[in-house]
Amino acid sequence: MAGGPVSWTSKKQPCVALSTTESEYIAESLAVQEAIWLTQLLVEIGIPGFIKKPIPIYADNNGAIALASNPEFHAVTKHIAIRFHRLREEVANRSVCFIKIPTAQMAADGMTKPLAKIMFRRWISQVGLHQLPM
Template structure:
């Protein structure tokens, strides 16, 4: 649980930085109030939401409770994600082939191993641009 909670705190720091950066750009129609943070570890999730859940967490450094503060402030919304739906696992764990392929497809990742025609490369770039800016 400790490693999961520390990773959650680090992700919260990054999420807050990105949130603030995007909001500072002042793009018309784009304002991020609350950032969802998906967690697949029940103990870490409980710790982000419940400050009284401390009997087993006294040893965790105060700096890692940043995520709890942001949840209390309403800037981060921690949510449970089922392990099979955790997109981050494709980068951090050895997965069964079918799970890996499903997550890679859902992330819209491509192997890049083959030679791509100029037209299909331009099509992918245009799709990426439109998906990025589609509210």
Template sequence: MALSEATQEAVWLKVFLCELGEMASDEAVKIYEDNQGSIALAKNPQFHKRTKHIDIRYHFVREKVEDGQVVLQYVSTTDMLADMMTKAITAVQFQVLRSKLGIQGYRYDLHSVGPQSFLC
């Protein structure tokens, strides 16, 4: 479900960036996915009895992968940057993901701040 929506957004953004001249029309958009089953279904061009029940949205993703408009790449859940905004993670994992985004933290000691430090 989320992969289908991400693919729709990626295709729309690609068309937009191509119109602005910021992206080549033959360049594929890379989508990072942590669900290996979704990637396998999207990359498999054959239809089987087991895949007959699959929602039509996955066929859209499969079509875009076959056309070369979208490339799906697996990223483990622990390395998925979007998870820091959507899932409960440990402080250590938060710091690792934050550093991958290029965001630095700062240390603020509440005990050293007193009323006199705000006076000019």
């Protein structure tokens, strides 16, 4: 909101994923769920025009973006819990849209893996943190 992070988390997913694409798809689903909740909260407190739709969700996995954007049945995803498919509905309703960005630009990665010095400094700047002088 206003160019800054509103909510972020790094935690274990609620189920076992059988592939990276599935793992990213589940994470995208949880992000969409949070974005919709925050939108509803802003409407309830009287700030409905603050969030423009569709809400952009940044992702770096082509397979997960394709699964989210294509509401057709996919035989390879029939094992994914139905609750995670809500994001397809939100994409179809144009409540959210997925924007592909390179993995190196994913701000979320700084919370999930060790970064080299240059990447760490880029991440700190990207999430709006400031390094204190030594």
